Amino acid sequence: MAMLAVLALGGTAAARDSNVRWMKFDEALSRASTNGQPICVFVSVNPNGSG
Amino acid sequence: MIKLNSGFYMVRCADKATSDKVKSDAISTVIFFDGDGKEYHRTIVSTADTVEAAFKKANELYAKRPISWASGEPASVMSDTRSDRKKLVALAFLDDKKDSETLVASLEDRWTAKYQDRLAFTRVAFDRTSEICKKYNVSSVPTLILVNPSEEDAKKSVVDQLVAKKELASVRSFLVRAFDKFDRASKN
Numbered sequence: 001m002a003m004l005a006v007l008a009l010g011g012t013a014a015a016r017d018s019n020v021r022w023m024k025f026d027e028a029l030s031r032a033s034t035n036g037q038p039i040c041v042f043v044s045v046n047p048n049g050s051g
Numbered sequence: 052m053i054k055l056n057s058g059f060y061m062v063r064c065a066d067k068a069t070s071d072k073v074k075s076d077a078i079s080t081v082i083f084f085d086g087d088g089k090e091y092h093r094t095i096v097s098t099a100d101t102v103e104a105a106f107k108k109a110n111e112l113y114a115k116r117p118i119s120w121a122s123g124e125p126a127s128v129m130s131d132t133r134s135d136r137k138k139l140v141a142l143a144f145l146d147d148k149k150d151s152e153t154l155v156a157s158l159e160d161r162w163t164a165k166y167q168d169r170l171a172f173t174r175v176a177f178d179r180t181s182e183i184c185k186k187y188n189v190s191s192v193p194t195l196i197l198v199n200p201s202e203e204d205a206k207k208s209v210v211d212q213l214v215a216k217k218e219l220a221s222v223r224s225f226l227v228r229a230f231d232k233f234d235r236a237s238k239n
Binding site for chain 1: 058059060061062063064065066067069070072073075076077078079080081082083084085086087088091106109113160161162163219220223
């Protein structure tokens, strides 16, 4: 299921924008605090639970 | 074609530290956080359709919201708001110029929209000779004054004020600071 989701995310989001930039959560928080832009976190591996 | 992820900072969570921070509980989850770092939506995705639906929902939940201006004179708005101890009256001294439009746009932005629930907005046409401008010492436009309606004395009732056009981040900081001050005072 995780692989399917990665493909889905890639197919609908990342692949449509070749400039998509993945960043660390802390960096995203820092940037969001300056302009209010939201953050999307995709859990591709979950060390705390399933997967 | 809509770029679903445009307007979002994208983070891939595959390590324990990030997983702890976002409290991930299942693989293939997308979790959305607002500009204050507060989670506001999470869902599991598996197909292109579910990813698209997740982004659509996230955009709907974190969206610009038009201000609902109170009708009536400021005095009656104060009176009507007095019973709600959590609310402040926002006296917005505006004109039809761009700086006023910018201030209103900042108050309607998705980042600041959540504060609207705690504000009764009153639009006041700026006229420096008017009684209300004199009462609150308003001499320039735009000016936003947050007033505690429970306080009778005009000067004491002012929780904070924002003068002149400010960018979104400053308006948001102003609101955070003002409500922090108001909430702390309410507890005492």
